[in-house]
Amino acid sequence: MFISVQSQTSCISDSDDDVIGHIQRGESKAALHHLVKQYRVGVYRYCCSLLSDPVLADDVCQQIFIQAFRDLSQFRERSTIRIWLFAIARHRVLDAARARHRAQARQQDFPAAEPVDTRLSPAESLDEMRLREALMRSLERLDDRIRSAMLLRYQQGFTFQEMAAICQEKPGTLAARVTRALPLLRADIESRIRSLPERTAHQRTA
Numbered sequence: 001m002f003i004s005v006q007s008q009t010s011c012i013s014d015s016d017d018d019v020i021g022h023i024q025r026g027e028s029k030a031a032l033h034h035l036v037k038q039y040r041v042g043v044y045r046y047c048c049s050l051l052s053d054p055v056l057a058d059d060v061c062q063q064i065f066i067q068a069f070r071d072l073s074q075f076r077e078r079s080t081i082r083i084w085l086f087a088i089a090r091h092r093v094l095d096a097a098r099a100r101h102r103a104q105a106r107q108q109d110f111p112a113a114e115p116v117d118t119r120l121s122p123a124e125s126l127d128e129m130r131l132r133e134a135l136m137r138s139l140e141r142l143d144d145r146i147r148s149a150m151l152l153r154y155q156q157g158f159t160f161q162e163m164a165a166i167c168q169e170k171p172g173t174l175a176a177r178v179t180r181a182l183p184l185l186r187a188d189i190e191s192r193i194r195s196l197p198e199r200t201a202h203q204r205t206a
């Protein structure tokens with residue numbers, strides 16, 4: 001229940017032989033084609049969940065694959081292709097998040113934009129959408145590094161050992177970070193869900 005987007009791990013081949021073979025033969029475009037085909041959905045979901053902005057996430061996702069294409073010849077098989085790619089993704093996403101924070105700080109004197117209308121269509125499940133909304137709002141309150149670790153663990157399905165290779169930190173440090181964040185996140189989500197009926201009722205009478 002923690003994150004409703006299913007991990008991509010189960011639908012990705014364990015073998016990176018195709019990509020590595022293309023790299024070894026100097027076939028960068030073919031290698032990039034395999035990378036995009038296998039990993040773009042997972043990378044985009046990670047970017048979108050961390051940045052909460054589909055347009056920015058799409059831009060960052062493109063930057064990630066551009067950098068991967070440029071750095072393909074430097075891949076030395078010390079990790080899997082997926083770990084190597086998500087290490088690039090993590091740096092790019094955190095850079096984008098920091099840049100956005102700086103831009104928002106410079107624009108703090110400007111009036112806030114009008115909220116986006118997120119009313120449900122009749123076909124959508126109200127409970128599912130409320131839970132998703134509460135989850136995303138709660139994730140947004142976490143520090144970028146903590147949110148990144150949570151998404152790598154529960155959205156993308158990486159082990160803490162794999163996360164250590166991506167984040168360049170010790171597995172125990174990442175495990176402790178996630179463990180400390182879970183009860184705080186759960187409490188925040190439950191608080192938001194409890195407040196939803198009252199907020200909805202208030203909106204109906206407004």
